[in-house]
Amino acid sequence: MIDLNPKRNLRTVCSEVLVLLAAAFLYSFAFPGLVSANGLGFIGFFALVPVFAVIRNTTWKLTPVYGFFYGFVFYLFFNYWLKTFHPLAILIVPIIKGGEMVVLFPALKAAQKLFKKYGYVVEGIIWVAYSYISQDWFAGYPYGTLGTAAYQYLPFIQIAEFTGIWGVTLLMVLPQTFLAFILLETMRNRLESFSAYCRQHLIFLVSYAIVLVATLIYGFASISYWRAQEPEKTWKVATIQHSADTWKGGYTTYKNNFNNLRRMSLEALQSDPDIILWSETAFVPSVAWHENYPSDPATSALVEEFVAFGKSLPIPLVTGNPEGVIDDAGQSALLSDGSWNRKDFNTVIFFEDGEIKNTYRKQHLVPFTEHFPYEKELPLLYNLLLANDYNWWEKGYESVVFETEEGVKFSTPICFEDVFGYLNARFVANGADVIVNMTNDGWSKAVSAEMQHLGLAVFRSIENRRTTVRGTNSGMTCVIDVTGKIIEPMEPFKVGWRIYDVPVFTGEVHGTTFYTRHIDWFAFLAIYLSYLLLGLGALNHLIHFIRERRQKRT
Structure with a gap:
């Protein structure tokens, strides 16, 4: 249980760490793993609630630390099988994913602080943006993307032909950011009930319900349509x-x-x-x-x-x-030192x-194991990987x-x-x-x-x-x-x-889908909105701060 005592002490920190630890294990159960070979996908619809609650409850100083801890523990448990691939892999992946969440957690807290009433909506958008950005760089790794937990719920995920996996991820994360907000607010202010807070956010609840129902109706209709089609x-x-x-x-x-x-x-x-x-x-x-x-x-x-x-x-x-x-066209296949002048493609x-x-x-080569482009920038890591029997493929285009x-x-x-x-x-x-x-x-x-x-x-x-x-x-x-x-x-x-x-x-x-024609547009929209909303929120906060300073002086 999260300690809501306004005084920050060791007990508060320990309770938050335990909540994050439990939440990381719980979230991993949503995917195929040690508990279930197919995954318990329904858990993905609520497993992040404690995470958003801890971010809202804790201090700015602890937020990036918690981000690394949560990311590291989740991927350590979720990707336990990487130890079979190589002892380094089971450390590299959790460290990288934890490092990504060092940035993610403060961004989520900023959304909560800058947008007092609807910060949970901004949090959801940021989560989608993070999900894309975390796989769109050299070490990009989409395993563990929230939307994937719903892969068995076919009516729910048919909207992917428009939004890709990103729309599914948003539909799964928004109720969780909302619940974390409402539950903490209710627990902190016992004078107002849970239902009262829900009435204050009726526009969001009704809008989400409409989108969810429309998504399911479309899902069932599209499944029926495609299964009635005769292939060419x-x-x-x-x-x-x-x-x-x-x-x-x-x-x-x-x-x-x-x-x-x-x-x-x-x-x-x-x-x-x-x-x-x-x-x-x-x-x-x-x-x-x-x-x-x-x-x-x-x-x-x-x-x-x-x-x-x-x-x-x-x-x-x-x-x-x-x-x-041949790697170097200017030399023979067998070099003078006895090595081969060769490069390989998968x-x-x-x-x-x-x-x-x-x-x-x-x-798209597997980072660190098939491809590592930073030989000059990170020579120690490059040599460490080579010493551990990693070999590189060349990239196709x-x-x-x-x-x-x-x-x-x-x-x-x-x-x-x-x-x-x-x-x-x-x-x-x-x-x-x-x-x-x-x-x-x-x-x-x-x-x-x-x-x-x-x-x-x-x-x-x-x-x-x-x-x-x-x-x-x-x-x-x-x-x-x-x-x-x-x-x-x-x-x-x-x-x-x-x-x-x-x-x-x-x-x-049958033509091509909206997604095929506009690849990852929904993810890009989430990224641009995240930057825009956080920027506007910060600017608004600065303006209010300046006004307050002026009022105090006068």
């Missing part, structure tokens, strides 16, 4: 889930993985699919490098065998495969008609759209690229009719990690009204239809294959 085509996709640890490396591992992938692909071929889908880096030795600069005879022979298999298939094959190219290659028709290079001879247009966001709305909207704007995500989350060894990833991917289908098919190493392999419904997920961490009948809704017939 049904695309039979064979997904191969080989559930192997591709990080082990070495010729024997590569050979065994390829043999398993080939065997299951040939089995699936008997079901007459239109295309075969492998996962991210399913075949690890670089085709581009070994074809041009063969070094190890055994590995080069394995690459030739793989390429021959891909070209021999009667249907297309899509797979992840690193693309090794790439998808597309086989059809006996050739590699096209490739796609991953554009083209939103490639593949097209099969049957006329299916699709794009292949690699791994966590499908958690970013802007990237997938660009694919669809470029002409993609299906989103084909290729993922390897097997390293996490946690179903909850795979489900957190899947929960974010749900929004990409709704935002763009395009079907998503996910081909993963070990989960979650599935289809997500245009309403966000998850269809027939394969059992995670199990070897196997499945044929999916993927409904194809084309841009020629």
